[in-house]
Amino acid sequence: MSETPEVRPPVVTPARVIIGLCLVAPFVAMLWVGSFAKTDPTFIGIPFFYWYQMLWVLISTALTVLAYRLWQHDQRSRAAAKGGAAK
Numbered sequence: 820m821s822e823t824p825e826v827r828p829p830v831v832t833p834a835r836v837i838i839g840l841c842l843v844a845p846f847v848a849m850l851w852v853g854s855f856a857k858t859d860p861t862f863i864g865i866p867f868f869y870w871y872q873m874l875w876v877l878i879s880t881a882l883t884v885l886a887y888r889l890w891q892h893d894q895r896s897r898a899a900a901k902g903g904a905a906k
Contacts, residue, residue: 828900834893841886845879 848854849872858866 828897832893834889838886838889838893841882841889844882845875848875848878 855868855871858868860867862870
């Protein structure tokens with residue numbers, strides 16, 4: 820009867836909040852059309868509307884990679900905490 824209750828790590832952690840922000844940011848940027856619905860400034864002759872969207876392809880890739888790496892780190896630390904608590 821002297822068993823201690825299992826302590827679970829919190830579901831919402833700072834890492835998971837950052838992961839969520841990394842995944843939501845590209846959607847917000849692309850849905851906010853008023854921020855990029857213009858032609859100036861041009862970049863090497865390409866109107867702003869087009870190069871802004873292409874820039875977000877690269878930014879989205881970087882944010883997705885960051886979110887994935889943070890998720891892996893979060894899962895490893897949870898597994899280590901679960902394994903360490905059981906011993």
